[in-house]
Amino acid sequence: MSKKPVRVAVTGAAGQIGYALLFRIASGEMLGKDQPVILQLLEIPDEKAQNALKGVIMELEDCAFPLLAGVEAHSDPMTAFKDTDYALLVGSRPRGPGMERAELLAVNGAIFTTQGKALNAVASRNVKVLVVGNPANTNAYIAMKSAPDLPAKNFTAMLRLDHNRAASQLAAKTGKAVASIEKLAVWGNHSPTMYADYRNATIDGASVKDLINDETWNRETFLPTVGKRGAAIIAARGLSSAASAANAAIDHMRDWALGTNGKWVTMGIPSNGEYGIPKEVMFGYPVTCEGGEYKIVQGIEIDAFSQECINKTLKELTDEQDGVKHLL
Numbered sequence: 427m428s429k430k431p432v433r434v435a436v437t438g439a440a441g442q443i444g445y446a447l448l449f450r451i452a453s454g455e456m457l458g459k460d461q462p463v464i465l466q467l468l469e470i471p472d473e474k475a476q477n478a479l480k481g482v483i484m485e486l487e488d489c490a491f492p493l494l495a496g497v498e499a500h501s502d503p504m505t506a507f508k509d510t511d512y513a514l515l516v517g518s519r520p521r522g523p524g525m526e527r528a529e530l531l532a533v534n535g536a537i538f539t540t541q542g543k544a545l546n547a548v549a550s551r552n553v554k555v556l557v558v559g560n561p562a563n564t565n566a567y568i569a570m571k572s573a574p575d576l577p578a579k580n581f582t583a584m585l586r587l588d589h590n591r592a593a594s595q596l597a598a599k600t601g602k603a604v605a606s607i608e609k610l611a612v613w614g615n616h617s618p619t620m621y622a623d624y625r626n627a628t629i630d631g632a633s634v635k636d637l638i639n640d641e642t643w644n645r646e647t648f649l650p651t652v653g654k655r656g657a658a659i660i661a662a663r664g665l666s667s668a669a670s671a672a673n674a675a676i677d678h679m680r681d682w683a684l685g686t687n688g689k690w691v692t693m694g695i696p697s698n699g700e701y702g703i704p705k706e707v708m709f710g711y712p713v714t715c716e717g718g719e720y721k722i723v724q725g726i727e728i729d730a731f732s733q734e735c736i737n738k739t740l741k742e743l744t745d746e747q748d749g750v751k752h753l754l
């Protein structure tokens with residue numbers, strides 16, 4: 427018997443990430459090739475955006491996806507999030523050249539108060555929320571704090587693009603297949619302060635740290651390359667990353683919903699005090715997923731350099747949190 431459709435809300439559906447994301451959700455790449463979906467798409471109540479959304483919906487229809495059980499266009503989060511099982515909060519302003527993501531808080535932060543409240547009021551009580559819109563960690567924190575009736579653990583931020591970027595850099599450096607990399611972790615904020623940590627990573631069982639054996643490369647090339655990759659893409663394309671961001675969103679939700687078979691992935695999640703991070707900080711952690719739940723990888727040794735990196739990214743996050751108190 428075929429499965430009952432699940433409801434997937436996507437905000438910013440007519441934007442560039444939306445265009446790279448919706449067709450893959452509808453084709454079953456996110457929740458499985460046997461899981462029908464109803465897309466509940468949100469755009470701002472502006473004629474141009476709503477018209478663009480209509481066009482995207484026409485294209486979705488023209489794909490005749492067997493798993494697409496329905497598509498709805500919305501301009502109000504209170505209807506877009508009704509009974510939704512998954513919510514991908516993409517809609518918000520992207521940065522341009524020369525900006526840091528934190529500078530977007532002033533324009534984007536308030537979106538996540540409204541949307542958190544709407545999720546709190548009308549979404550499924552088990553809704554899984556992924557915040558993509560930048561600055562993703564603090565926007566996810568705002569949404570979580572605005573939805574006190576939903577479990578805090580249901581709110582997550584996207585660090586997966588950093589994780590995938592780090593894996594790709596390591597594959598290139600070692601000349602090995604990216605799929606063979608295990609036990610990679612990215613700690614902290616989705617910003618240049620994030621700490622991509624390959625001290626425990628393996629390739630076909632061999633230590634990546636030993637294979638590379640170059641701490642200067644780690645500190646002076648690898649970390650800045652991964653941390654500043656978003657800016658490098660903006661400089662090259664004139665627009666921020668979209669297809670790779672959509673891909674990371676699919677990876678994040680798929681792994682959360684369907685499991686990772688013991689493989690480590692990175693998710694931005696509210697801390698419960700793990701690794702000394704204060705409770706509720708939306709922090710990138712290495713996790714494994716099983717049965718629709720994520721679990722932080724425990725027992726990783728934090729050496730002096732790692733602690734220094736973690737402290738730096740934590741400080742940035744707590745400063746961002748302090749700066750949005752007026753929105754909560």
Ligand SMILES: NC(=O)C1=CN([C@@H]2O[C@H](COP(=O)(O)OP(=O)(O)OC[C@H]3O[C@@H](n4cnc5c(N)ncnc54)[C@H](O)[C@@H]3O)[C@@H](O)[C@H]2O)C=CC1
Pocket residue numbers: 437438439440441442443444468469470475516517518519520521537557558559560561562584585587588616666667668671
């Ligand atoms: N966490 C991550 O790894 C990444 C995050 N991003 C962020 O994702 C966000 C979206 O990026 P793009 O799709 O490239 O931008 P875009 O400008 O192409 O599209 C954003 C869309 O969101 C819509 N929107 C704005 N406010 C909204 C609201 N309140 N409700 C519903 N829709 C709303 C806009 O009308 C627009 O169509 C940006 O904040 C960007 O910085 C981008 C790449 C990676």
Ligand SMILES: O=C([O-])CC(=O)C(=O)O
Pocket residue numbers: 520521527560587655656657659660666667
């Ligand atoms: O850099 C940006 O503004 C977009 C983004 O978050 C990324 O590509 O990592």
